[in-house]
Amino acid sequence: MNIDFQARELNEAIRRGNPAVYELFSEAGRAAFFPSAGIIAQTAEAKSKPIDATIGVALDDGGKPLSLPSIMKNSKLAPAESLSYSNSYGQARLRELWLKRIRTQNPSLKAMATTPVVTAGVTHGLDIISGLFMESGDSVIVPDMMWENCGLIFQHAELDTFPMFDGKGFNVAGFRKKLESRKGKQIILLNFPNNPTGYSLTKAEADGVAGAIKESAERGNKILAVCDDAYFGFFFEDSVFRESLFTKLAGLHENVLAVKLDGITKELYAWGLRIGFVTYACRGMTDETARALEHKSAGAVRASVSNCCTHSQFLAIKALESQGLAAEERKNFSLLKSRYDEAKKVLSSGKFRGRFEALPFNSGYFMCARLKKGNANTVRRLLLQKYGTGVIALDSSHLRVAFSSVRKDNIRKLFENIHAACGE
Ligand SMILES: Cc1ncc(COP(=O)(O)O)c(C=O)c1O
Missing domain, CATH: 3.40.640.10 (Type I PLP-dependent aspartate aminotransferase-like (Major domain))
Structure with a gap:
């Protein structure tokens, strides 16, 4: 090379x-x-010059990015914070x-x-x-x-x-x-x-x-x-x-x-x-x-x-x-944690263990269920067709369940549906 x-x-x-x-x-x-000597670098050197004919963008007569109102009307950002190239x-x-x-x-x-x-x-x-x-x-x-x-x-x-x-x-x-x-x-x-x-x-x-x-x-x-x-x-x-x-x-x-x-x-x-x-x-x-x-x-x-x-x-x-970011993140975190807690609670009853077991989980968006019997994709299809429930079949025996995207009051039903479909 x-x-x-x-x-x-x-x-x-x-x-x-x-x-x-x-x-x-x-x-x-x-x-x-x-490429420190290429187009990008040469453009940077010309940046504050009165006439800058370096980079391939189009500027208005005031030197701002030329923009279309139909694009910018839905953005609160200035064209330079939105349309210009970044390095x-x-x-x-x-x-x-x-x-x-x-x-x-x-x-x-x-x-x-x-x-x-x-x-x-x-x-x-x-x-x-x-x-x-x-x-x-x-x-x-x-x-x-x-x-x-x-x-x-x-x-x-x-x-x-x-x-x-x-x-x-x-x-x-x-x-x-x-x-x-x-x-x-x-x-x-x-x-x-x-x-x-x-x-x-x-x-x-x-x-x-x-x-x-x-x-x-x-x-x-x-x-x-x-x-x-x-x-x-x-x-x-x-x-x-x-x-x-x-x-x-x-x-x-x-x-x-x-x-x-x-x-x-x-x-x-x-x-x-x-x-x-x-x-x-x-x-x-x-x-x-x-x-x-x-x-x-x-x-x-x-x-x-x-x-x-x-x-x-x-x-x-x-x-x-933004000052508010930390509080906003905490709010969303609490929502996801409440779904996680509900999933843990529902699964801890042991009610489903005859048909599937949860792999260890303590974080993130997902949990995995290992089926005791049957094929995961068959169960997945049955869940879609008969139980109005979507999950991912990872392989022949594991389902991935994104508790992160399910309302807390649907989490019990979600696992009951998986249990029922496994039974079938
Ligand atoms: C483990 C893991 N890494 C990376 C990604 C991709 O993240 P991004 O959407 O930022 O590319 C995902 C997203 O699903 C993921 O699950």
Whole structure:
């Protein structure tokens, strides 16, 4: 692959500061860079000049974005906060606010982290990581209960699964064993609260997982540890580790590059605005490495979607600056928690156990039911046809139930319907 001198400079910067991080990159990742001498950079230089004929937007005679009233009449944002292009790193204010939010919500994060780069949702973050770090022949270590889209996103790499649960909790021993079975480059993807199970690590399990990763790093393995925090914050039990696993991995070992993928998607109830973030940390990370990781990620944004929606970014900025946000989040959280509590209560009666059992869940949007008999898709179809109830069949024996989207007073009926359909 032909590597541009700008990519070579970034590679050198990373290699100088953190050689283990450099080793984790794929060939495409080594070739990635943000074109600092290209159109975007030249445009930035011309920004405040009286005549600016650089970037391909149309301006009115006052220098504001030319707009159509039919588009702008439904927006309270100014055209510059809505229609203009953002840069490929994302709006600086948004990146700064998001880093502040990460630090506030994860008080034990002491290690230096990069400034988050804006992505088009968490999915795009996963895709960026896939491009920068994975190539054919690589494997991604992931629990067997994972978001279905992982298979599509990580097209180059193989998914190397281990059983997610060991009895009532996370299978820390199985995870450790998986790490022991592989040497060299290790890519790990962990998602808590988890889709599809709704499980988050307890404090002891979080320590166990971090410990297993550290042991592997001490054996000389180079590890990319990706935390998919799409559902971050929806923790409903005191026993749960309420910070991101990223906090435990960020300063763990020089051989571990921790990645945090998160977004306003679920955290700010803005699924369709398509704004996520990618943030990195590594023990002893130098400033130079941090900037190089940001440049490579922005280059990957530039190469895929060019830049992320400005309108959405400004909606996020204004929300994050709003005094009322915390109270609004608490209100929605309480609603979701009341549905979670109801699901727990209904299931705790033991009434349904003859036909299905709930896998461990303590957080997030979902729970999973493992059927004792019958085929999950048959049950799903019956639920649709006869019981007016929609759930997801994950495989032949598991149903995924999104309690997050069901009124509390329908939760009992939901499980009674599943029970009845299983009986049929
Ligand atoms: C585990 C997990 N990761 C990532 C995503 C994608 O999030 P986004 O909509 O921000 O791309 C989802 C959404 O369903 C998810 O369940």
